[in-house]
Amino acid sequence: MKFLILASFLLAEVAGGQSIIGLGDEWSAATSVNADGSMVAGYGNSQAFRWVRGSGKQNLGFLPVTTTSFARGISGDGSMVVGGSYNSTEGRAFRWSATGGMESLGIFSGDTYSDASRISSDGAFVVGASGNSAFRWSAGSGLKILASCPERLPLMPMASMLMGR
Numbered sequence: 673m674k675f676l677i678l679a680s681f682l683l684a685e686v687a688g689g690q691s692i693i694g695l696g697d698e699w700s701a702a703t704s705v706n707a708d709g710s711m712v713a714g715y716g717n718s719q720a721f722r723w724v725r726g727s728g729k730q731n732l733g734f735l736p737v738t739t740t741s742f743a744r745g746i747s748g749d750g751s752m753v754v755g756g757s758y759n760s761t762e763g764r765a766f767r768w769s770a771t772g773g774m775e776s777l778g779i780f781s782g783d784t785y786s787d788a789s790r791i792s793s794d795g796a797f798v799v800g801a802s803g804n805s806a807f808r809w810s811a812g813s814g815l816k817i818l819a820s821c822p823e824r825l826p827l828m829p830m831a832s833m834l835m836g837r
Contacts (some may be wrong), residue, residue, distance in 0.1 A: 675821035704746045705754075705795065710752030720755050721770070722746065732768045735776050739768070754800070756787035763787060765800045765809070777809045778802075780817070808830030 690747040700716030702723075712723040720732040720743035734741045735757035743755040753768045757776075765777040765788035779786040783803030791798050799818070806818040 703742075703744050704790075706746050706750035707748040711746060711755045713746040713755070715742040715755070720753065720757075722750070722753050722768075724750070733774055735764055735774055736765055738763065741774075742787075743768075744788060745790040745798075747791050747795040749795075752791055752795040754788035754791045754798050756785075756800075758785070763797070765802070765807075767791070767798055767809075769795075778815050780805055780807070780815065786815075 690728075699766070700714060700721075702712045702714040704713045705711070710725040714723065715722055716729075719734070720741040722730050722743065724730065732741060732743065732753060738757040741755060741757040743753045745754045746752070751769055753779075755766060756763050757766050757774065758764075761773040761784065764779060765786040766774045766790065767777055768774045769831045777786065777788060777798060777800070780802040784801035784803075786800060786807070788798045788800035788809070790800075790833060792806040796810055799806055800809070802815065805820040808818050809815050812819045
């Protein structure tokens with residue numbers, strides 16, 4: 673909890689000191705900031721959002737048959753956001769853009785959940801986890817396994833570390 677509060681405070685400072693936390697929601701969290709600090713990705717009241725300096729909050733919606741979404745990463749220019757969209761039994765990693773909306777990045781066979789944790793600065797690559805596997809996604813090759821674990825472990829940090837592979 674302290675980390676989220678610290679991260680939210682730091683992201684608020686990057687955003688020019690404007691209040692971006694709260695956004696009228698019962699609860700919210702900022703999770704990522706773009707390269708120049710003008711845009712922030714996060715979530716509030718169970719929905720992913722992108723906040724843009726001068727324009728405010730934009731809710732990103734949900735994938736079909738899901739009811740909750742969380743944004744976890746934003747591209748360098750802020751045009752793309754990644755995260756996960758879920759219901760009570762399944763979830764899918766997503767990539768959102770202003771032109772294409774929210775699109776599922778898929779899932780590995782036999783898994784019920786996938787989640788995207790980071791996106792490259794240019795938006796070409798996304799990393800995350802599907803079941804017990806860390807993945808890298810690109811439009812050209814789709815989901816590719818970076819590493820697998822025999823047990824469910826916190827793969828989001830590992831996927832982020834493997835971004836360069």
